[in-house]
Amino acid sequence: MSTVTTGVEVVDLAVTPLRALNQRLHDLAREEGPTHWRVVNPNGAHAIACGLDADVEVEIEGHAGYYCAGMNKRATVRIHGNAGTGLAENMMSGQVVVEGSASQSAGATGRGGLLVVHGDASARCGISMKGIDIVVKGSVGHLSAFMAQTGRLVVCGDAGDALGDSIYEARLYVRGTVKGLGADCIEKELRDEHVVEVAELLKQAGIADVDPASFKRYGSARQLYSFKIDNAGAY
């Protein structure tokens, strides 16, 4: 007998301990259960809906604390509020959407999936990203995409200081101003295939009112990470 339900499983964190919620969500990797979850009264608790590995949708009705939806696989996690440090850290696949703003290190070390921030993200957004796609409707803070290896970061607003410092092969698109570029990060030509790429990412993120041709592209000058003896003094 299938236990799959069409209803919404509501978990009240004012009543249910966080570990009990996360355990139930983890169990979905091994056994069938509700496919649509609503978490109410999150009150900024840390580590909500971490480590999911199932095709489910989790809606968080309020503000989430640190490391929300960390290590996410397959699941869609939507936060109807703001998120703290380390949102969707090391995400593998699936989708994480925050309707408010995200604190530092959003999407850090992410390997896949899509992270959408409808407000602003702050410092170190996409730090060490390894394949994740990140779309930010607002702006990102300093040291975003630091040591970014692969994946795409789309910023509809502005970027802070030292964008893409020590970047590898991630592609960065910023529509507004960039306060400063980090070491070995340069502006590159926005060609047709890049406009198509940005348009596709904006579409996936559900952002319709932004012109994909209005972005600038940034990436690696490839002078730092491929070791050259002339750069020895830079280390």
Place this chain on the structure above:
Amino acid sequence: MCGIVGLFAKSTEIEERLGAHLGAMLVQMSDRGPDSAGVAVYRDPAPTGWCKLALYSRDPREDWATVAADLRSVFGGCEEPDVRASHAVVVVEAAADDAARWVHDERPDLRTMSAGRSIEIYKEVGLPTDFAVEFRLHDLYGSHGLGHTRMATESKVTTEGSHPFSTGLDLCVVHNGSLSNHNRLRASLRREGIEFRTENDTEVAAGYLAWRLREGATLQEALEGCLSDLDGFYTFLCGTQEGFAVLRDPIACKPAVLAETDDWVAMASEWRAIAVLPGASEARMWEPEPGVVYVWERETDRAAVAA
């Protein structure tokens, strides 16, 4: 880890309930600092020629009426003490330094937690929820206030080692982070005549700011000096009689969120502490940039002094 909160009132509604709001913010930061909690509230400036001291006693049955009577006999005037748990606020007809020195010399069993005209510091070991009830934060109105929940790293869990720290008149600091050059800096500040009473790193930051302000720096300049003279990581929230200021170290590894509405300016380590304020969902919110000083000050006091 530690949690910081700050609230600057821009409306009388917020002023009247400042302590209640500050307490609610502090409770949200319990997970960040369960060791001790404290607040500094700025309110009811003492009249010209008078000062305000916040005193602490280890003795739960401290006879505060006698302390006030002694102060009255020495200085001529002392209002009835306002007692909150282990603390009492006394308003004395004296310069703040003179009154604090009398307490230091004649009542070494007491500690002066704050001195000035408006500042009142209350701090104690234990959970923020207990602290808020024991110190009746709900009836503390005021123009602005700071709070801290502590997870101890650099020194012991004691009332004296709790934040906020004050080493200057009407000046206080709460801190999230830790400083690594505090021993050497403490030694050099002692040579400048700044007094320290604990081994705590944050007290050194408070002492550094007191020294720079004494030497004529503005709050902005004093905080900018931290960027070159303090080694370590920090988010500071610094309170003065006029307002408060926020500074994060140049790397900004310790969290900070700022938010502003027509009624208030708030600062906290995490958004959840601001979310409890009225109108928070409509507030303009951002995270302060590294190495940038943010200051909110009330113009009225300065204007009054200038006039």
